[in-house]
Amino acid sequence: MIAKTPNPPYYAVIFTSIRTEIKEDYLDTANRMVELAQLQEGYLGHESAREGLGITVSYWTSLAAIKKWKMDAEHQIAQEKGKSLWYKFFKTRVCLVERDYEFQSEFEIPGG
């Protein structure tokens, strides 16, 4: 669920969105886009959560890989449907990940 990314530097695309009430085709398309993204050269992983606000972060080896994915024909159609149907508002931020660190609990958490 948390993307296993290599040592920095690598790229992140933070996509923050507020949905409309329109559900038509949304889930199928979202799942298809995850499937397609995973096939792209330079794709490293992604993380996603929605709680009113939706945040999806995808990780990539390079800006070139991000641009190529953005221009993918099927992805372009999905982006257009996103604007006309599914999203009230979104913001996309393209970032260079400069450092990262992680924590793993050493305890077995009861009920966890």
Place this chain on the structure above:
Amino acid sequence: MIAKTPNPPYYAVIFTSIRTEIKEDYLDTANRMVELAQLQEGYLGHESAREGLGITVSYWTSLAAIKKWKMDAEHQIAQEKGKSLWYKFFKTRVCLVERDYEFQSEFEIPGG
């Protein structure tokens, strides 16, 4: 809900986490940390969602501002409690936001 950030470049800290079952003090501390972060010099905003996986992105003017916040005394205590109580796993990624763009729907969405 979506952070109003200035034109790039600026910094983002992507904090991705999986919680334990332990709820004690978590919400109060999380709210207090948001309140405290907002008072820090260089804080630009934050976005948060949890759906199993939790993703919180905070935005900052500089690496120096991020480091100073990380070293804040009250924040340090919260970070330690995070490791001993609230989180099974987390990953923090410090990123330079190089470009961003946004979309705002031009339509009033019925029921939206």
